[in-house]
Amino acid sequence: MERGWSLLSKGGYMVYSTCSLTIKQNEENVAWFIKQHPEAILEEIPLVSDLDIPLAPIKQINDDKQQLLEKYCVRFDPLISRTSGFFLARFKKMI
Incomplete structure (x- = not known):
């Protein structure tokens, strides 16, 4: 995430996507990133x-x-979404 973000221009978008169902790799990672x-x-x-x-x-x-x-x-998760499971977040670089 850090490397991709550093290459992104102002006003650009970055999508964070995992095929993981873990909180640490998904929600906690996104919360950490927006704090940093x-x-x-x-x-x-x-x-x-x-x-x-x-x-x-x-x-x-x-x-x-x-x-x-x-x-x-x-x-998305296998039980509710009937997918293999994945997570998405979309960031916009303001500066």
């Missing part, structure tokens, strides 16, 4: 609602960024 990079804002991922696939809830972490994660991150 105040110039990074989470944004809605376009067209997800058009997929007609039920989303899994964002996992709870003990962090003040929880509401941001719940609003902007997307989690």
Whole structure:
């Protein structure tokens, strides 16, 4: 994430995606990243609602960024979404 972010121009987007179901690799990593990079804002991922696939809830972490994660991150899992499972977050570089 750090390397990709450093190469991104102002106003550019970076999508973080994993095929992991772990909280550490998903929610906790995104919360850490936005704390390290105040110039990074989470944004809605376009067209997800058009997929007609039920989303899994964002996992709870003990962090003040929880509401941001719940609003902007997307989690698919095998039981709820009938997918192999993955996680998405979209960042925009403001500076």
